[in-house]
Amino acid sequence: MRALGPGSVSSFLKIILDVVFFLLWAGLGVVALMMLAAIMFSFNPSLIDDITIRTGAGGAEMAAKGPFLLGGLAAMALYLGGVLVIVERLRRIFATLTAGDPFHPDNVMRLRVIGLVLAGLEIGRYAVWGLGTWLLPGSEINTPGFSLTAWFSVLVVFVLAEVFREGARLRREAELTI
Numbered sequence: 001m002r003a004l005g006p007g008s009v010s011s012f013l014k015i016i017l018d019v020v021f022f023l024l025w026a027g028l029g030v031v032a033l034m035m036l037a038a039i040m041f042s043f044n045p046s047l048i049d050d051i052t053i054r055t056g057a058g059g060a061e062m063a064a065k066g067p068f069l070l071g072g073l074a075a076m077a078l079y080l081g082g083v084l085v086i087v088e089r090l091r092r093i094f095a096t097l098t099a100g101d102p103f104h105p106d107n108v109m110r111l112r113v114i115g116l117v118l119a120g121l122e123i124g125r126y127a128v129w130g131l132g133t134w135l136l137p138g139s140e141i142n143t144p145g146f147s148l149t150a151w152f153s154v155l156v157v158f159v160l161a162e163v164f165r166e167g168a169r170l171r172r173e174a175e176l177t178i
Contacts, residue, residue, distance in 0.1 A: 003097075004097055004098070004100050004102060005098065005099075005100045006098060008097075008098065010094050010097035010098050011094075011098040013094055014091060014094035014095060014097075014098050017087055017090050017091045017094060018091060020087055021084070021087050021088060021091055024080060024083060024084045024087060025084065027080055028077060028080045028081065028084065031073055031076050031077045031080060032077065034073050035070060035073045035074065035077065038069045038070045038073060039070060042067065042069075042070065068135065068136065071131070071135075075124070075128045078124060079121060079124065082117050082120060082121045082124070083121075085113065085114075085117050086114050086117050086118065089110040089111075089113055089114050090110075090114070092106070092107075092110055093107050093110050093111070102164075102167070103164060103167035103168045103170075103171050104168070105168045107164045107168070108161050108164045108165040108168060111157055111158075111160055111161035111164060112158065112161045114157050115154050115157035115158045115161065118150065118153055118154045118157060119151075119154045121150075122147065122150045122151065122154070125144055126144055129143070129144045
């Protein structure tokens, strides 16, 4: 099976990325609705009093936890937004692969953005952990630890961006050759 062009592995992966892209948008919408509900419940705890909650927590107790729930949902929304940016850039890269143009000049910037977002997501994970341990000192939040795999992935994406930059440069030079 071919790697590039219509009907290739890259076009199949592009379809998968399209599906994931739209599922991520749906997930982001669900998180936004959950954030709206958390805001409503924190301002009006009587809305919860009518609902049977399995944990036994009353409306006032849930309202007290509202800001933490909202913060967690906001962190989830930012994480989903980062993954959405990565998948969107990958969709564009795979569109150029499907078109048979792997060294399109725009792919360099797309890969750099992917690398920056991956690094930002990893730094965000450390920040959420730090805020969680600071704001909820009694809770058992595991130490995130240094993820060698995540940082290695960031470096690989930046190296690939430079490989694509060099490929685009060589292609421009070949186009100028008569």
